[in-house]
Amino acid sequence: MKRLLQKSLILFFLSFFIFQTNAQIGQIKGAVSADLEPAVFTTVTLKSVLDSSMVKVAITDEKGAYTFPLIPYATYFVEVSFVGMNSFSSEIFTLDQAVTTLPEIILERAANQLEEI
Secondary structure (H helix, E strand, O other): HHHHHHHHHHHHHHHHHHHHHHEEEEEEEEEEEOOOOOOOEEEEEEEEOOOEEEEEEEEEEOOOOOEEEEEEEEEEEEEEOOOOOOOOOOOOOOOOOOEEEEEOEEEEEEEOOOOOO
């Protein structure tokens, strides 16, 4: 009886592991610009459409590019924020291939930005 229980547990964990390794995973890429320049160090948040929960956060590099690696296939949207700029929410998109490249996001300056003295 004990041996049967051990074999059952081993089979259960092996099937779980096999299921996990077959999960479809992709990558989401894109770029952000502002004032005709790459938006460096901008926060890009990947959110699930199901409940708007945060999935991952990325910071843009010196070219304004961001990447979300190892993302399970599902439906998402991104939110982008940067000091002095209006926040941006993307259209809903579905990750269903190895690499999904989103259209460039162009941030607009916030209207309530203080003028220089």
